[in-house]
Amino acid sequence: MNASFASRMNGLQASAIREILKFTADPEVISFAAGNPAPEAFPVDAVSELTAKILKDQPITALQYGVTEGYAPLRELLKSDLKTRHGLGESFDDLIITSGAQQAIELSCKVFCNPGDTLLCENPSFIGSLNSFRSYEVNLCGVPVESDGINIDALEEAMRQNPNAKLLYVIPNFQNPSGVTMSLEKRKAVYALCVKYGVMILEDNPYGELRFAGEEVPSIKSLDTEGIVLYVGSFSKVLSPGLRVGYLLAPSEVIQKVVVCKQGSDVHSAMLSQMICHSFMNDTDFIGHLASLRAIYRHKSSLMIDGLRQYLNPAITFDEPEGGLFLWCKLPDGVDMSAFCLNAVKNKVAVVPGSAFMPRDTDKTQCFRLNYSTPTDEQLKKGVKILGELSHSLL
Amino acid sequence: MNASFASRMNGLQASAIREILKFTADPEVISFAAGNPAPEAFPVDAVSELTAKILKDQPITALQYGVTEGYAPLRELLKSDLKTRHGLGESFDDLIITSGAQQAIELSCKVFCNPGDTLLCENPSFIGSLNSFRSYEVNLCGVPVESDGINIDALEEAMRQNPNAKLLYVIPNFQNPSGVTMSLEKRKAVYALCVKYGVMILEDNPYGELRFAGEEVPSIKSLDTEGIVLYVGSFSKVLSPGLRVGYLLAPSEVIQKVVVCKQGSDVHSAMLSQMICHSFMNDTDFIGHLASLRAIYRHKSSLMIDGLRQYLNPAITFDEPEGGLFLWCKLPDGVDMSAFCLNAVKNKVAVVPGSAFMPRDTDKTQCFRLNYSTPTDEQLKKGVKILGELSHSLL
Numbered sequence: 001m002n003a004s005f006a007s008r009m010n011g012l013q014a015s016a017i018r019e020i021l022k023f024t025a026d027p028e029v030i031s032f033a034a035g036n037p038a039p040e041a042f043p044v045d046a047v048s049e050l051t052a053k054i055l056k057d058q059p060i061t062a063l064q065y066g067v068t069e070g071y072a073p074l075r076e077l078l079k080s081d082l083k084t085r086h087g088l089g090e091s092f093d094d095l096i097i098t099s100g101a102q103q104a105i106e107l108s109c110k111v112f113c114n115p116g117d118t119l120l121c122e123n124p125s126f127i128g129s130l131n132s133f134r135s136y137e138v139n140l141c142g143v144p145v146e147s148d149g150i151n152i153d154a155l156e157e158a159m160r161q162n163p164n165a166k167l168l169y170v171i172p173n174f175q176n177p178s179g180v181t182m183s184l185e186k187r188k189a190v191y192a193l194c195v196k197y198g199v200m201i202l203e204d205n206p207y208g209e210l211r212f213a214g215e216e217v218p219s220i221k222s223l224d225t226e227g228i229v230l231y232v233g234s235f236s237k238v239l240s241p242g243l244r245v246g247y248l249l250a251p252s253e254v255i256q257k258v259v260v261c262k263q264g265s266d267v268h269s270a271m272l273s274q275m276i277c278h279s280f281m282n283d284t285d286f287i288g289h290l291a292s293l294r295a296i297y298r299h300k301s302s303l304m305i306d307g308l309r310q311y312l313n314p315a316i317t318f319d320e321p322e323g324g325l326f327l328w329c330k331l332p333d334g335v336d337m338s339a340f341c342l343n344a345v346k347n348k349v350a351v352v353p354g355s356a357f358m359p360r361d362t363d364k365t366q367c368f369r370l371n372y373s374t375p376t377d378e379q380l381k382k383g384v385k386i387l388g389e390l391s392h393s394l395l
Numbered sequence: 396m397n398a399s400f401a402s403r404m405n406g407l408q409a410s411a412i413r414e415i416l417k418f419t420a421d422p423e424v425i426s427f428a429a430g431n432p433a434p435e436a437f438p439v440d441a442v443s444e445l446t447a448k449i450l451k452d453q454p455i456t457a458l459q460y461g462v463t464e465g466y467a468p469l470r471e472l473l474k475s476d477l478k479t480r481h482g483l484g485e486s487f488d489d490l491i492i493t494s495g496a497q498q499a500i501e502l503s504c505k506v507f508c509n510p511g512d513t514l515l516c517e518n519p520s521f522i523g524s525l526n527s528f529r530s531y532e533v534n535l536c537g538v539p540v541e542s543d544g545i546n547i548d549a550l551e552e553a554m555r556q557n558p559n560a561k562l563l564y565v566i567p568n569f570q571n572p573s574g575v576t577m578s579l580e581k582r583k584a585v586y587a588l589c590v591k592y593g594v595m596i597l598e599d600n601p602y603g604e605l606r607f608a609g610e611e612v613p614s615i616k617s618l619d620t621e622g623i624v625l626y627v628g629s630f631s632k633v634l635s636p637g638l639r640v641g642y643l644l645a646p647s648e649v650i651q652k653v654v655v656c657k658q659g660s661d662v663h664s665a666m667l668s669q670m671i672c673h674s675f676m677n678d679t680d681f682i683g684h685l686a687s688l689r690a691i692y693r694h695k696s697s698l699m700i701d702g703l704r705q706y707l708n709p710a711i712t713f714d715e716p717e718g719g720l721f722l723w724c725k726l727p728d729g730v731d732m733s734a735f736c737l738n739a740v741k742n743k744v745a746v747v748p749g750s751a752f753m754p755r756d757t758d759k760t761q762c763f764r765l766n767y768s769t770p771t772d773e774q775l776k777k778g779v780k781i782l783g784e785l786s787h788s789l790l
Contacts, residue, residue: 005506008509012652012655014654014658044455044458047450047454047458048450059437059442063442063638064431064434064637065637066637110403112400114401114402131655135505241458241662242457242458243665244662244663244665244666264501264529264530265494265527266494266497270494270637271637271638273665273668
């Protein structure tokens with residue numbers, strides 16, 4: 001092969017999490033490294049039944065080409081549900097169905113960011129989004145996350161220093177990886193700053209329906225009178241990630257650009273997947289299903305948190321999340337975080353080193369991420385004990 | 396909204412075909428403008444049965460996250476089928492499942508082309524691919540297509556004049572839109588030129604299994620001893636486009652880069668779609684199904700061609716395709732092609748103006764594209780008569 005790859009490929013690597021997940025092919029390894037929904041969270045019987053009905057009643061719609069914007073009944077249902085249950089969507093907004101939230105995030109970056117433009121994000125942030133942004137050669141600039149969300153002073157300072165900032169990427173609910181929820185006060189401050197500095201907000205809310213404690217906080221999009229918020233949702237955590245169905249609610253002029261890009265990316269998202277999501281929301285007890293998911297994750301998070309409180313060296317600290325799938329643990333200064341994670345996997349417990357979630361190579365962290373949604377109850381109990389023993393022997 | 400879009404958006408427009416398809420919302424309009432498989436080509440009963448079995452036997456695999464490379468049994472089956480039936484795939488090659496051929500095409504461009512790099516293609520070429528390439532701000536350079544494929548002298552001249560040419564995009568079988576099949580001699584010449592000038596070949600073969608006349612011609616990938624050919628296939632025309640399943644067979648080092656980009660694009664393709672494709676190839680009479688598709692398109696193409704021979708002003712010329720979905724008609728010089736197409740749709744027959752398939756705005760054409768796969772037999776007969784009357788009144 002004589003040809004060379006495009007320069008955008010230089011900064012890209014396969015996700016560090018994928019490398020760690022290779023260890024988890026060993027069936028003896030307990031994985032706290034994934035971000036998968038609990039297997040028991042899938043409504044298998046309902047999906048089987050409604051899929052059979054779709055293929056009986058509307059087989060050609062399911063198998064033929066669809067429009068890029070998405071399956072019209074699903075778009076309408078989502079618009080109405082977002083408005084009714086969450087107060088989202090103004091007259092200037094429109095909605096497109098995407099191939100998972102990941103595609104909504106990628107295309108938002110593609111339509112707004114030139115190479116070299118600054119993209120502001122939380123530090124730490126979701127590795128999948130960060131890699132997607134990197135593929136557009138943006139200047140990633142992370143702003144520290146505190147227990148109640150992004151540091152507002154640091155955010156304004158970053159905006160001052162980066163007049164070419166185009167987008168701010170945030171996960172306000174049960175952030176991945178920190179588990180932190182941004183306070184309403186901070187959401188308002190973030191919105192005001194973005195209006196002031198002319199920065200669009202990319203609000204990613206994959207876990208919002210998985211709140212198992214505390215009170216719901218209005219999304220930033222619900223404050224959006226100016227049309228500067230791009231709101232990303234997903235069926236991955238509330239129904240199935242394998243179907244690859246997400247969506248983007250944003251000003252129509254943004255959606256039009258995203259449609260043009262999506263045409264060139266995958267034409268449209270899988271029709272059968274979209275129709276399954278529509279039927280599941282429309283024809284089953286979707287709200288009841290969400291309640292059952294919250295119960296599953298409330299239980300699993302408690303198992304992990306109670307175990308950590310009992311066994312973990314208290315020098316390792318963490319915030320208790322109010323929802324979502326993750327716990328973010330901080331090692332004391334001076335402890336070698338990478339070595340701790342490597343020791344954990346050698347002891348048959350896989351965790352993700354926090355470095356995977358750093359916007360820049362030069363950003364440092366003492367943290368690692370734990371997931372409680374994927375392991376079984378037995379694995380949760382056993383894995384936490386192992387981590388606890390390790391924490392006492394290594395610290 | 397204060398923020399401006401990225402400069403890559405400047406050259407992008409929604410597909411011209413989509414604009415024409417809006418006319419076809421009028422139920423009285425006969426559409427020869429689409430590129431959809433015939434509705435009767437979908438094996439609805441088989442898909443219903445095997446989908447039920449997948450959701451009964453492997454529901455969690457279908458609903459949970461999968462790996463970016465694709466559903467392993469489908470990857471293995473495709474590799475083996477491509478080798479056995481078509482002689483494709485060397486030890487240096489690997490295969491990734493993509494969200495339709497469109498994604499394989501986009502990601503191939505993304506991993507190889509910097510803005511300003513030249514991407515060589517046939518003139519005319521498939522609008523969906525051209526728009527995807529445009530989104531990476533490449534210098535699109537079209538090389539004329541003749542009755543036996545791309546003009547070799549013009550291709551070499553283009554390579555001489557564009558030392559920054561990275562990729563050559565070709566559809567050797569029943570090209571979209573021209574319907575032309577590239578001869579074996581030209582395939583060999585194209586391959587030799589690309590070796591000589593260090594250009595990678597992106598070989599798109601969505602219609603290869605839909606040959607209804609003549610003899611199969613070996614693909615360019617089957618000649619690939621040097622590892623310079625990226626071969627794109629799809630289930631869209633042989634099973635269902637709504638499932639959005641395609642694939643890329645290419646040197647492993649290319650596949651590795653595509654995997655990294657796909658992670659950031661949509662994580663992986665829909666699992667249920669992939670499993671349906673696998674089961675359909677593995678558990679049903681796939682070869683028999685392909686034969687039935689060829690019979691459908693042989694019949695439909697004959698209906699259109701016979702009608703055109705009977706009714707069309709012979710000043711309008713076309714080559715008879717040996718497969719695929721399209722006919723490419725050429726108006727005599729001096730006739731206003733756009734006006735002809737507009738008149739057609741006013742007379743309730745939609746065709747696609749050839750300008751939609753030009754690599755550059757400055758490229759001119761006297762041609763328009765007809766599709767015979769989507770209309771019914773009745774629509775084919777009636778629409779061709781209308782076009783015929785129009786051709787006599789306007790020319």
